[in-house]
């Protein structure tokens with residue numbers, strides 16, 4: 001077997017959760033901001049989904065990374081503190097879930113980065129070192145702006161399935177790549193009022209797809225990066241599928257569940 005990792009690890013697994021709450025809907029569809037039903041779908045994430053996921057992670061002693069928009073963090077300070085206290089990583093996910101490539105007039109990408117970092121630092125006492133752009137849409141300036149602010153890694157690009165370096169030669173950061181096939185949103189999102197009416201996949205279909213992805217990543221000695229949303233995967237059937245997936249993964253030897261920051265720092269130290 002081949003492997004990318006130097007410490008006997010065959011596959012690194014990163015479980016990541018983006019606590020978007022209602023921000024993604026409110027930014028993308030401002031006309032829905034006063035629609036209580038669709039907003040409540042998002043509110044389920046910080047209110048019910050995240051505590052449920054935290055209980056599940058604790059039961060398996062798995063560390064994870066939570067990307068949190070500032071707007072959500074401000075309204076859920078106790079939850080953010082709990083996530084940090086339980087040893088998980090808290091990382092940056094914009095303020096109002098603004099994709100840097102689609103900012104509105106008057107919005108400044110650097111200011112949004114600073115504002116989000118200040119909110120997270122004020123709650124946890126630590127500045128976030130990782131960033132994931134909302135909707136995985138960076139702007140041409142994003143990497144430089146992050147580097148100037150001391151971010152260690154970004155997790156918004158799809159150019160590989162192991163970590164890689166991005167940015168100008170003197171301003172390198174680690175990229176922890178993602179992919180839509182390893183995101184719960186395309187499989188499960190059903191929001192008729194926002195025009196998203198593709199049929200909801202069964203958890204079994206998602207479990208099968210993700211198991212095949214993991215099996216391939218394991219054989220090749222790569223990284224298995226999952227992106228999930230507590231308002232989606234916090235629902236019972238989806239969390240059940242994730243639980244079965246993790247038990248499948250735990251049946252393999254030399255697998256390491258890691259927080260994104262720990263993967264990035266390992267990569268930098270090579």
Ligand SMILES: [Zn+2]
Nearest residue numbers: 018020134135
């Ligand atoms: Zn998001």
